[in-house]
Amino acid sequence: MIRLEPGTVAAIVLDRPNQRNALTPAMLRAIPELADEAVAQGARAIVLRGEGRIFCAGFDLKGCVEDPRMMRDLLLALAEAIRALRQCPVPSVVACHGAAIAGGCALLGGADVVVANADAKLGYPVVRLGVSPAVSGPYLRQSIGDGPARARMLDTEIITGRRANELGLVHEVVGNVEEVGMRAMQIAQELADKPQSALAATRGWLTEIAGPGKPESERALAVSLELVGSSEERERLEAIWGASDG
C-alpha cells in the first residue's frame, strides 16, 4: 500500500489508488522507515506522492468504523510521519495532485516544498466527523499564519490548489494534475543538486527559529487523541461511513 522508489531523488508513493490512497496506520508508519531507507541508499531529496490521480483522501475511515482503536493509531502515526519528514536529513517535496484531504492534507506539514495542480482539492473537513485536526495546527499556522489556519481547521470548506497557493499552503501550482508529479521531481532534483551542508544547516536553523517546537506538537496531538472514541466521533463516523459499502 506504500512503496519506495529509490534514487538520488527518492519517491515515497502512497499506493492504494482504488481507495484514493486512504491512509492506514501501517502506511503512515512506513513513511519514517522508507525515508530512512531512502537516505541510507543515498537519497538527497524525497518526493511524497500518490499512485493514481489523487494524492490522498485522508484516513481510512471505513477501517475506523470497524476498528475503534484505529483512529488513535492513525493520529499517532500521522504525527510521527510529519515529524520524521521534518527531521529527515534531506528535504522533501509533496506532490499534491488531485486532492489532499484531512490526514492527506496534514502530511503537507512535513514538506519543505508543496506543488499542487490549480484545481486540486485541499482541506481538513474532519470536525464534522467529531475528529479534531489539531495535530495539523502547529504546522498549518506556520505555513499560512494564525488567522487563515483557524479558518481552515474549524471550517470544513475545501479550497483549490490555487487558493492554497495564495494562502501559502502550496508553494507552486501547475495547470494539469498530470504535471504535478513531474514538477515535484524537478524541484526535488534542484534541491538534491544544492550544497548539502548549507541546505541542512538552513533547514535546521529554520526549525530552530520558527518551530514548531516539541511541546506545541505534543500538545496538539494530545488534543486530537483526547477526542478519540468519543460518542460524538463514533456516532458521526458510523452515520457517514458505517452504511456505505466501501
Add this chain to the structure above:
Amino acid sequence: MAMPELATLSTDGPIAQLRLNRPDSRNALSIELIQALRDRVAELRGNSDITVVVLTGQGPSFCAGMDLKQVQAGGDTPEMLLRSLAEFTLELRALEAVVLASVNGAAIGGGCGLACICDVAITHADAKLGFPEVDLGLCPAVVAPWVVKRIGAGRARALLLRGGLISGRDAADIALVDQCADTRDAFESLTESTARRLAEGGPQALRATKSLLNEIDGSNDAELLLRGAALSASVIAGEEAQTALRARFGDR
C-alpha cells in the same frame, strides 16, 4: 580628497533618505558599508523630527548582498562581517521612525534581508529579489529570522531552501514586498507617494505601534541573531562552502 560616503543621509521635512552608496559593487555589504549604515542609523536614532526613513540603493541595484570578497577572506573577517550585519539588522529594526524599503533593483541575499527588516517594502517588476545563499554553499542564518517574520515560516522555508531569485511581481505575491510597480517610472512615484502617505501618520502613534510590533514579534532578540551569525560563519568556514565559492568566483 575625501572618500565618498558609503551610506548617505538626506532629509526633506519628516522624510529622510538613507542610501547605500557603493554602486560600483552593486551596494554589496562590506564591513565598511555596514559601519557607515550603522553610523547613519545612529544619527537618526532619537531624532523625533523624522517620521519616515526611505532605504534605497544608489545606481541600478538595491543591494547585491554580502561582499563576497570579505566572505571569502578567511580568518576572522567573515564572522566580523556577519556579526556587524546582525547588529545592524537589530538597530535598523529598532529605529523609531517607520522605514520604507524602496527596492530600486536587485535585492539579493543579505540585501533582500534588509528589505525584510523594513516596515514597508516596495519594488518594481524588473527587480530581482531572493536568497541564493544555499546555491553558494552558504547559510542565510542572520536574515532567516527576518524573512520568517516577513512572509511566515512555511514560505520562508521554501524560498530559502530553493535559493535563486524571483521577480518583483512574484515577490509581491508572496508578500516579500508589499507592492510592485509595473515600471521604473511608476516605481519612482510609488516611492514618493508611499513615503508621503506614511508621513501623514501621527508620529507618536506610529512610534508606539512600531515599538509594540517589535516587542511582540521578537524583533529585539539579539542573542538569536548573534547565534545566526556564528552559524553562518561556521558554514562559510566549511569545505563545502569554500569549494562552492572557489568554483564560482575563483581563488582569492
